[in-house]
Amino acid sequence: MITPTELLFYCRPGFEPDLAAELADKVADLGREGESRFELDTGFLRFVLADGEPANVLHRVLPLASLVFARQSLVALPTLSLSREDRLSPIVDQVVESGWSFDSLWQETPDTNEAKTLAGLIKALDRPLESLLRKRKALRRKAGRRRLHLLWSAGDRVQIGMSFPGNRSDLSGGIRRLRFPHGAPSRSTLKLEEAWHEFVPKEAWDSRLAEGMQAADLGAAPGGWTWQLVNRGMNVYAVDNGPMDRKLMATGLVEHVKEDGFVWEPPMCLDWLVCDIVDKPSRVESMVERWFVNRWCREAIFNLKLPMKRRWPEVSLCLGRLAEALQEGGIEGKIQCRQLYHDREEVTVHVRVKE
Known part of the structure; x- marks a missing residue:
């Protein structure tokens, strides 16, 4: 069984250092220790806790609504590097090994132009992945409204995260896209x-x-x-x-x-x-x-x-x-x-x- 020891946050690309600085202050205020790991302009950040502390403990006391620069907050498992010949098995195995079950699956990409090119791959994997997860009982009805998230940063690289009701964004990617209203004088x-x-x-x-x-x-x-x-x-x-x-x-x-x-x-x-x-x-x-x-x-x-x-x-x-x-x-x-x-x-x- 895998104990998640990191949190995964989505943010606006380019603001990863600002989210890292915010997390450093707020995590320290909570008496916890950890390290932000990110690459600039990727639109996401991993926060790895010190000494293998379970990530869900910090997640409960660090509400998404209290963070300025985060769009989404997930308890996360280690990043997977996949073979293009078999992307599904390592994902399903890691989810099952986590010991958690979920009632929905969201596949997402960072908010970057490069990541958006993965939309076709994600769509192709959706049904077979969901089917395998149901067969292994990792996806089922009435699983406490827990949601399984797959963040694809490349065709062979994915990180599995989990979210819980009351401390997450219920928008895909944490993004609220609105339609520009007819008659408004400016996009602001x-x-x-x-x-x-x-x-x-x-x-x-x-x-x-x-x-x-x-x-x-x-x-x-x-x-x-x-x-x-x-x-x-x-x-x-x-x-x-x-x-x-x-x-x-x-x-x-x-x-x-x-x-x-x-x-x-x-x-x-x-x-x-x-x-x-x-x-x-x-x-x-x-x-x-x-x-x-x-x-x-x-x-x-x-x-x-x-x-x-x-x-x-x-x-x-x-x-x-x-x-x-x-x-x-x-x-x-x-x-x-x-x-x-x-x-x-x-x-x-x-x-x-x-x-």
């Missing part, structure tokens, strides 16, 4: 839509993203994020010196405020603050601090544009400052931060004040 609109999916439970959309709510969009022009707010029937202060989309203005739900988003103050407490301003992360964080300390909004989503180097230290510093400001202001709130699929060199932060 998808960032806010994805953020809502990530941070606001679907069953709460009607109450927390409700028609008639009051919102502000700082750095709004031409209106990609404002479009999402208006599409939910909200009244929006669009704060930007630049021009807004004419169709948005024709809705009657938008008041264009031609001012600097960093200094504008709302006339009342708003339901939502959203912001996608391109500026230093510390400056954006400081502005959001001011909004919450002054109780100008109840909920916010904003992006932090990241530096080229030391991304995780910058994110950690900003989140720490914001948490400290809320605490000093006597404000009980929840802060979440993730790098989303539609983000690029940035992360998305969500803050909600407890009412």
